[in-house]
Amino acid sequence: MNNSIAFWTIVTKEVRRFTRIWPQTILPPAITTSLYFLIFGKLIGDRIGPIGGVGYIDYIVPGVILMSVISHAYANVVSSFYSTKFQRNIEELLVSPVPNWVILAGYVSGGVVRGIMVGGVVTVISLMFADISIAHFGISAVVFILTATLFSLAGFINAVFADSFDDIAIIPSFVLTPLSYLGGVFYSVAMLPEIWQKISLVNPILYMINAFRYGLIGVTDVDIKFAFIITGCFIVVLSLFSLYLLKKGIGIKT
Amino acid sequence: MKALSIRKLTKKYNNGFEALKGIDLDVDSGDFFALLGPNGAGKSTTIGIISSLVNATSGTVTIFGHDLHKDRERAKTCIGLVPQEINFNQFETVKHIVQIQAGYYGIGQKEARQRTERCLKQMDLWTQRDTVSRRLSGGMKRRVMIARAMVHSPKLLILDEPTAGVDIEIRRSMWELMEEVNKQGTTIILTTHYLEEAESLCRNIAIINNGQIVEHSDMASLLNRLNMDHFVLDLAAPVKAAPHCQGYQIDMISERSLSVGVPKEQGLNRLFEMLTAHDIKVISLKNKSNRLEQMFMDLVGSSAEQGL
Numbered sequence: 001m002n003n004s005i006a007f008w009t010i011v012t013k014e015v016r017r018f019t020r021i022w023p024q025t026i027l028p029p030a031i032t033t034s035l036y037f038l039i040f041g042k043l044i045g046d047r048i049g050p051i052g053g054v055g056y057i058d059y060i061v062p063g064v065i066l067m068s069v070i071s072h073a074y075a076n077v078v079s080s081f082y083s084t085k086f087q088r089n090i091e092e093l094l095v096s097p098v099p100n101w102v103i104l105a106g107y108v109s110g111g112v113v114r115g116i117m118v119g120g121v122v123t124v125i126s127l128m129f130a131d132i133s134i135a136h137f138g139i140s141a142v143v144f145i146l147t148a149t150l151f152s153l154a155g156f157i158n159a160v161f162a163d164s165f166d167d168i169a170i171i172p173s174f175v176l177t178p179l180s181y182l183g184g185v186f187y188s189v190a191m192l193p194e195i196w197q198k199i200s201l202v203n204p205i206l207y208m209i210n211a212f213r214y215g216l217i218g219v220t221d222v223d224i225k226f227a228f229i230i231t232g233c234f235i236v237v238l239s240l241f242s243l244y245l246l247k248k249g250i251g252i253k254t
Numbered sequence: 255m256k257a258l259s260i261r262k263l264t265k266k267y268n269n270g271f272e273a274l275k276g277i278d279l280d281v282d283s284g285d286f287f288a289l290l291g292p293n294g295a296g297k298s299t300t301i302g303i304i305s306s307l308v309n310a311t312s313g314t315v316t317i318f319g320h321d322l323h324k325d326r327e328r329a330k331t332c333i334g335l336v337p338q339e340i341n342f343n344q345f346e347t348v349k350h351i352v353q354i355q356a357g358y359y360g361i362g363q364k365e366a367r368q369r370t371e372r373c374l375k376q377m378d379l380w381t382q383r384d385t386v387s388r389r390l391s392g393g394m395k396r397r398v399m400i401a402r403a404m405v406h407s408p409k410l411l412i413l414d415e416p417t418a419g420v421d422i423e424i425r426r427s428m429w430e431l432m433e434e435v436n437k438q439g440t441t442i443i444l445t446t447h448y449l450e451e452a453e454s455l456c457r458n459i460a461i462i463n464n465g466q467i468v469e470h471s472d473m474a475s476l477l478n479r480l481n482m483d484h485f486v487l488d489l490a491a492p493v494k495a496a497p498h499c500q501g502y503q504i505d506m507i508s509e510r511s512l513s514v515g516v517p518k519e520q521g522l523n524r525l526f527e528m529l530t531a532h533d534i535k536v537i538s539l540k541n542k543s544n545r546l547e548q549m550f551m552d553l554v555g556s557s558a559e560q561g562l
Contacts, residue, residue: 002360009357016350088341092402095305096358097330254267254308 006098010106011113018076018114025076025114026121029068033122036064037129040186051188052219061126062213063185066147068122070180070205071172073115073148077107077155078168085159090252100246104156104239111152112145119144132216139224140215146231147208151176153238160242160251179205189221204230255318257283257332257410257441258304263313265299265465273299275465276313281443281458283318283409286436288456288473289445292554296465297445298338301414305335318409331359334408336399338415344388348379351387352402359406366405373401376431393424400431410441417448429455449550453477463554481519484542487512490535499528513542 018025041057048056084090093103126132134140154171162168183205189197200206207227214220220227245251258281265274274296281287291297302308304315306322315322320329342351349370356366374380377397382390387398396416403411413432417425425448432455436442446452452459452473459476461469469476482503492509502525503515516522529536 002362005360005362006358009354012357013350013354017345020345084343087343088337088339089343091305091307091335091337091341092355093358094307095330095333095335096355097327097360098358099327249309253306254302 003099003102006096007102007106007109010093010098010103011109014076014080014107014110015113017080018110025072026117029072029118030121030125033064033068034125036060037126041129051191054217054219055130057130058132058217059188059213059219060186061130061132062216063183063209065119065122065126065216066144066209066212067180067185069115069119069144069148070151070208071176072118073111074151074155074158074172074176076114077111077152078159078162078172080110081107081156081159082162082165082168085162085252086165094252100243103246104153104242107156108149108152111155112148115148115152116144119148134216135218136215138215140212143208143212143215143227143231146228146235147212150208150231150235150238153235153242156242157238157245160245162251179203180209182206183209184221185209204234207231255283256316257281257285257318258443259314259316260300260304261314261316263300263303263315264311265296265303265308266311273465274303274311274313277462277465277467279460279467279470281410281441283441284436284439285441285458286432286456287441287443288452288459289443289462290449290452290459290550291445291462295462295554297462298414300462301335301412301443301445305333305412306330331406332409334403334406334411336396336403336411336413336416338418340395340399342387342395342398342402344386346387347384348374348387348390348398348401349383351398352405355402356405361406369405369407370401373405376404377401378427393420396420396424396428400428404435408440410443411435413442413444413446415446416444417446417451425451461550461553469553481517483516483518485514485516485522485539486542487514487529487536488538490537493534497529497532497534499525499532502528 037057040060045056045060050056051059084093158168158171182200183203184200189200189206192200201222207222207230210220210222211224211227211231214224258279260277260279262276262278263274264272264276266272277296277300279300289297289300299308303310304317304322306326315329317329318332320332322329346354352370352373353366356369357363361369371380374383377400379394379397379401382394387395390398400416416432417428420428429451432442432444444452444456456473458472459469460467486507489510489512493506493512494509496504496506496512498504501517501520505513507513514525516525526536
């Protein structure tokens with residue numbers, strides 16, 4: 001059994017799925033982020049002044065890009081894997097000799113590719129509004145990929161437990177979006193009262209956004225090493241949990 | 255070599271329902287095997303466990319010598335499944351559905367394309383290869399599932415009610431196809447509610463009821479055990495009551511038709527002599543049910559009476 005062929009089959013299938021419906025998957029973030037940059041960056045941002053020594057619009061660019069990556073990596077895997085369950089074509093995979101780790105890697109990679117494509121589109125749009133010269137390309141790229149991986153894994157777990165289309169909308173609406181907005185996309189946590197600064201530190205998205213901001217514009221509110229450790233730990237834990245769910249067949253077998 | 259060997263297989267669902275109560279089952283390599291049973295008897299659970307869609311509670315499943323639990327990859331490579339319900343991606347094209355399945359079995363792109371073409375042509379679906387699957391007719395969808403199950407050339411093909419809901423013309427063509435696949439050396443396990451289908455296609459049979467195998471033998475010897483045929487006689491003139499004919503079980507269906515149970519040792523000639531003596535003229539007769547159906551009803555009925 002050639003696992004690499006099975007892996008690329010899943011990845012190709014996933015990429016074909018979301019590119020086939022690009023008006024639903026690629027276009028909306030382009031429009032949303034254009035509005036963010038126009039309203040928060042240009043119209044309001046000019047009155048706010050610089051944060052951390054950079055202009056406000058430059059400051060929010062990394063957060064807006066990563067927020068798009070987070071939501072689309074998550075959405076890709078949760079909707080695709082749940083649809084696979086819903087239409088029962090998950091059975092095609094379960095009958096076949098594809099190992100569980102290949103199934104997981106294939107779906108997560110699909111989410112990462114969508115994250116990269118959406119992140120790329122948002123980055124191109126941001127260049128129309130902001131003047132970004134990348135401070136640490138390597139750090140930016142690694143944070144970008146790790147974040148997409150982490151939220152693809154989270155989307156996978158959500159899909160495994162989901163019993164209805166409502167279940168795949170709850171986490172993005174009530175957990176991901178608030179955590180992203182409160183993760184310092186549009187502000188520095190240093191601007192918050194001390195108590196809220198401390199509360200913000202339990203939000204894992206804060207570390208990823210700041211690490212990515214450090215990579216792009218060299219500004220951060222948190223320790224970069226700690227941000228990498230937190231992201232890495234989350235990826236390991238969620239990967240192991242996902243493999244456990246697949247092995248037991250929870251949510252996909254009777 | 256055994257294509258399939260099941261030992262002491264049990265399945266208890268979370269709600270406490272015991273779908274399988276320790277079944278043993280053997281299917282020889284090259285066989286065309288019927289697994290029959292009423293709804294809820296345990297057929298789908300058995301097939302679900304063999305094809306890794308359902309977790310067994312206990313017991314072993316061995317496919318061509320590979321233990322499904324310990325040697326999962328090799329065991330699964332031997333199986334192709336045509337499930338009862340349509341379960342492919344309704345938004346994919348026919349060609350992609352089959353090619354993707356080939357990829358899951360580690361078949362490279364070039365070979366996957368060749369195999370897809372061969373399978374779709376065999377299923378008479380090649381002209382539909384670029385059609386989005388949800389636009390296909392019911393019969394075509396069934397054939398897509400067969401093409402998908404055969405793309406990796408499985409040694410054991412499991413057909414779970416493959417002809418359910420298809421018209422008679424398509425059903426007949428699918429029978430021919432299944433026979434051809436079996437002749438080429440593929441072992442086939444068939445579940446169906448069309449007992450005529452099982453009787454004409456399968457060489458060996460198991461009947462499952464209430465989670466237990468109540469019959470496991472070859473089709474010929476099973477049918478030989480049936481000692482009574484049932485016929486419907488159409489009469490030339492109406493009768494007021496069923497005539498009494500010694501050795502035959504006769505009931506009225508209507509004034510112009512009778513149901514007759516004919517023991518094998520009695521035959522039909524003596525019946526006609528006795529009916530003629532009663533001044534009853536028969537203008538036609540037909541089988542009330544096919545032979546396997548009668549045997550099936552007897553076995554399932556008696557196992558229910560015994561509380562199995």
